[in-house]
Amino acid sequence: MKRREGRGTRISRISRTISELENLAGLYAVLFIAVTLIGAFTLPSLLYQEDQLYPKTIDTNSSLNPYERGGTPFNTTEVRAQYPENSPYLGYVTAYLTPVTRFIADHTPYLGTTIVAHPGGIIDEILYNTRGLDTVAETSILFVAFAIAAHLFRRED
Amino acid sequence: MFELPVTTIEGPEIFVIEFGDIVNYFTVYTAALFTFALLFTILVIISRPERQVDIAFGGDAFYTKDVTPAQMKFQRFMALACGLATLGAMMSGDVFNFTLFTSMVGITNIGIVAAYKYKHVLNAAFQYGIVAMIATVPLFGSAAIILATTGTLSMWELFGSTIAVPLIAKIFLVLGVMGEGMAPFYVAKAEITRAPGAPYVLMIHVSSLLLFLRVVEIVISM
Amino acid sequence: MEEIYILGLLAVFLSIVIGFWALVKEEDDLHRILLTDLAEILALALIALVATDLAEALILPGLVVGISELMAISEVFLVREGLTRQPERMLHIEVMDSAPAILALALIGYGVLLSGFSGGAVAGIGVIFYFICKGHDERFAIFEVLSGYAWVMWIVAFFIFVLVPQYWFFGVLIAGAAILLKVAGKMSLVGTMRGGANV
Incomplete structure (x- = not known):
């Protein structure tokens, strides 16, 4: 487990989350979910x-x-x-x-x-x-x- | 018989190799990428691994991180396989074939890294491997959506102006290559490259860079 | 047909959101491996939605890629966690002393007769049974070699099809034999790679 000292600014919290190796798969999954949700709106055009x-x-x-x-x-x-x-x-x-x-x-x-x-x-x-x-x-x-x-x-x- | 419909992006094709339904080709653009991949593969074959030295601060002590012959042989094999997979992806003329070579690049990258015994490197290899695994969903998903909506997988047909490839399939393809090649996720790569064995480890970067250049070409042309 | 395809896509997209959200939430690495294996099914579902012979043929490479990556990742996981403990007590009943040779021979024989993909699975089960009963020390290297030969045979079959298509018959038989070796070899690994002294 990495240290989680202090609260820091919003940006430093975000960068800490991104830099943690354990969150890598989660990050990718979030990205994919976002794309899929947007893609779901284009479904009727997929003939x-x-x-x-x-x-x-x-x-x-x-x-x-x-x-x-x-x-x-x-x-x-x-x-x-x-x-x-x-x-x-x-x-x-x-x-x-x-x-x-x-x-x-x-x-x-x-x-x-x-x-x-x-x-x-x-x-x-x-x-x-x-x-x-x-x-x-x-x-x-x-x-x-x-x-x-x-x-x-x-x-x- | 085979002629690229769009030549503004990649230049005219130089030559075409026909394997049944899969028709591979070289254009000026992909031939340049191919040559680069080939050069690096040859470099991997002939070079010896780099050895890192850790210096302990405040004293004269230093540690050399040794690379055992068995590990070197294995890494060289993996780097070679990675180079061949990159070559395959560069010249592929079929979307599904391209995705297969891309996932082969992903798995050989895991292999190059997995040869180390350091725990932090293995952890990076593991986390990266998870991403490479789930990336096959957008990768194959994109090929499947393209096949279902256009009725073909061959880039020769898809690049034509008569066939419209859905946007979501294109985004899925880019996303899949991102996951396999790890281009934007340099966190894991930083961990990975802290390990010794330079030319082999660099193959990871080269392959993902080339894959990205290729996928951009495919997505724009489609 | 079009409505069915869109409905199918909708179902898969929903599953993607659910499955990947589970991946975001999951913290335990072992469970993550299991979830990724589950997520791979969604790729196969997307291919299956095309519903042609071509889709059926594309599922095989898709499946193999998933399985290969799973194999590599789980081995990395085992090494990282240092999980090399041998099971202390294994099932041992009388039939395991008398039957293995003949049963394995029968299964392998039938598998070779069937040839191809499920022939390989049948032969593989025969080999697994033999190894479970007799132990598998020192035999692991054989499968590595076998896997290499299967690969070479497959490449040879591919070049027969490309260069001398009039000999397609030999191509089919060589590829059928190669896939038999390949699947049998992979199947027989089930449960044997648990680490420890057996090299």
């Missing part, structure tokens, strides 16, 4: 753009339900990417199903909840192919965080 990339389609009859995007393995299907010309093999990953996935999809109607578990599918198409750089940054972040934690954990005191 949802109907013309989205990679739109979601629901076909309740398919066993791949929320992730059914058509196509057969090793063939392509239609995917609405930002720049299709940059990904010549767009759609192949979306249509791919591993043999295990194929088996489960043929025998149960509930594969859609687990398709993210297997290589292939629309999410993998986005994560690995069209927006691959995002996942590169993401794994690097995880790698760095892991290195920090491991270094702190392993260092002998």
Whole structure:
């Protein structure tokens, strides 16, 4: 705890509050709250753009339900990417199903909840192919965080 | 095929790298920032850490604060990662990708500082880390609002005059970069830089400075 | 659709005000870590409001960033507070002597078969179970190495997609295997990083 001697002027009290390291997160939070409150007044102007990339389609009859995007393995299907010309093999990953996935999809109607578990599918198409750089940054972040934690954990005191 | 709609702010693009939906690019402006980040990253690779000396007043005694090889190696790794993340953020042509690299800068900054054993430095690293963590809310929030209201994340589309990016998303983006790069919160940085190991610690300042210059460019262009 | 989006945004904005006000009020550092983790959910909620496949794919990096920062910060917190006490007495029942090898093998095998994200989670649970039963001295370094390999594999997969897209199939499988390693490695850390003698 820092010393809190005397009352001081208003400015010195403010500067004392700001200079205390423990108040840092609080300060940032106050700033963010203020911006959010002001932003709440502009909410009606935030209109949802109907013309989205990679739109979601629901076909309740398919066993791949929320992730059914058509196509057969090793063939392509239609995917609405930002720049299709940059990904010549767009759609192949979306249509791919591993043999295990194929088996489960043929025998149960509930594969859609687990398709993210297997290589292939629309999410993998986005994560690995069209927006691959995002996942590169993401794994690097995880790698760095892991290195920090491991270094702190392993260092002998 | 790719052409920047506005060239008054950053100059014409020099060249374009296409990674699927994410199209990175260099303009005169970002290339200058990139070169600066690159220079500093190289400097970090080749330099040795500075050693601080504490002099006890009223006597001849002094203490040298030693930097152990393990700590130096770790800090150099973190500073290098920080440099690479800064390079990534400088050339990014996609808003979400930019936010990801920004948060990577934030986390590597925590790493550079966390290598020390001094309690006051660790405390600063912790408080700073909390801010870096909550800053991801405005950062990703801004990317999400941009995607929802404009239907795209690519800066090539967003910089065009046909698409209006909501003001709140822009403010969120700046706020997020503020939190990750800690630019206005020099209180924590002062605590942090009281620790030895100069070139690595300076990487924190360089990265946040460059991030700020970049985010200003993005926000003005949008 | 537009009204729903605005209503959703309103809800998230309200949650932001409440959540961050809690952060302002909170003095205890441990509780602050918990609150920040809670606040990260709001970022994911904002992304989820977009409600496309793209949003679903963006949630994964968002989540990972939150988890990574949480991991680093909590480790800083542990070191700062000097919390390295080993639990003195742990659960020990008979099945923990006989079962670990076979159960872990089955779980890891099934996880590898599933591959990808939840495959990694299943395999990770197998590894956790094994470590809880057998102790985890000296094994920590393996995961650091594993994490590095997973990273390299991911980068290789990325370059396959960028440079030779006609081999997309190998890219998918390499990335699937990498995420399996990654998630399994991270999962198996749960509860093992409590400090002490085990390096």
